[in-house]
Amino acid sequence: MGCVHGKCCSRYPTSSEDDAPQEIGPYSLHGKHILTQRSLESVPVPSHNYNLQYSVLTQRGYYPDSPDKENQDSYCIKTQLQGEPNVHFFGVFDGHGQFGTECSNFVQQRLVEVLASDPMLLDDPVKAYNSAFLAVNSELHMSEIDDTMSGTTAITVLVIGDKIYVANVGDSRAVIAVKDGNRILAEDLSLDQTPFRKDEYERVKVCGARVLSVDQVEGLKDPNIQTWGNEESQGGDPPRLWVQNGMYPGTAFTRSVGDSTAEKIGVVADPEVAVVQLTPNHLFFVVASDGVFEFLSSQAVVDMAAKYTDPRDACAAIAGESYKLWLEHENRTDDITIIIVHIKDFSNSGAGYPDPTSGVNVRPSVLKNGKGGSGTSTPSGSELYRSVKSECSDLHHCASLSRSQAIIVPSLSQKKQP
Secondary structure, three states: OOEOOOOOOOOOOOEOHHHOOOOOOOOEOOOOOOOOOOOOEEEEEOOOOEEEEEEEEEEOOOOOOOOOOOOOEEEEEEEOHHHOOOEEEEEEEEEEOOOHHHHHHHHHHHHHHHHHHOOOOOOOHHHHHHHHHHHHHHHHHHOOOOOOOOEEEEEEEEEEOOEEEEEEEOOOEEEEEEEEOOEEEEEEOOOOOOOOOHHHHHHHHHOOOEEEOHHHHOOOOOOOOOOOOOHHHHOOOOOEEEOOOOOOEEEOOOEOEEOHHHHOOOOEOOOEEEEEEOOOOEEEEEEEOHHHHOOOOHHHHHHHHOOOOOHHHHHHHHHHHHHHHHHHHOOOOOOEEEEEEEEEOOOOOOOOEEEOOOOEEEOOOOOOOOOOOOOOOOOOOEEEEEOOEOOOOEOOEOOEOOOOOOEEOOOOOOOOOO
16 A cells, blocks of 8 residues: 555556566476466475475556556565575565655665675574665665655565564565464464554654544544544555655555655664464465555465465466455556465474574464454464664654664554554
8 A cells, every 4th residue: 555646546457577576496397377477486495394386476556547657566586595595585575656666676686685695694584684674775765766755665584494584564464374273374474564553653653753544634534533443444545644744755654665755754664573483284375565465354365375286376366356356446456466485395393492593482473464354363383573663853863772673572463453
């Protein structure tokens, strides 16, 4: 759901897969899929004797007022980071604003490069993730790309042996499918960073943001009512961030890479990082832009993906359903990008594992689904870490407590509320 100016309004999709920069592993199993025009890819994780089988699909949105608008989504799949056969990266980047495509492409390329160049990556992945996001954010500010009113969200998954590290900046999402008896449950691996979340709302307010819906800014609703319900009921006119004396930038998210103007009112590039110990009950994970989750709950996405043994079929089905629902609810669609990764032949078992990178015991926790769905408890075992931002020294600067610091969020069972 990006900025109010950047994702404004754009039927049937034009294939744009070649528009998105990408790096795919060398392990092709079959010929190209008839719908996605992709080979089925696979990469081993030899340290734990399992395989990741994956595919990706990206398509440009339908924008009737901007028929030539580019696909601002991009993705990156990079296997064997640092030459390590057990380290693999998957990321989706959702650009917004006039130069959203450039921002998205810049970040999808540089983030994995910075991660791969960090000598401490395997010793402390959480710290490496924080450092990489902040470094790339600074690089984007200093680049030739005008990120004054443009930027990108980022949802990324780093597989290291039998753990996955999920770093999120913005409102795209990662979800993992967990087998629970005869059911397959969806566990959110990220929490959408929007003003619907009380903690994010309070943080940006301290940093000087006005938080108002478009109707409130335009005087159609009382701006003093700082309650917007939830994303299911108010997704069409969500709360957005504005400077004190202007009608900009209008971002519907509270974290982003780039967006130097919005940065002055609390929009930060600090990621929230979830750590998951894999078990045989984990079947696959999904990494997707918010074009997928605007009208589909996490559970609905997992239910659809679970119907297909080939992730290419699942990608095509979910993208098609997302596209259809957009047109049923609005006169346009968002760009849609989805990566599905099957976890094949994983055999380790147990619940509660010591995590050598954080010094904590990784135990089961609960995440609530965001748009369009209720939460479910799963036995997978995950903890969420987030970088902490201090109160602002003034309305135009938000200082960091410690940019490499991460804390454990003790409870993720609350539904996102303002």
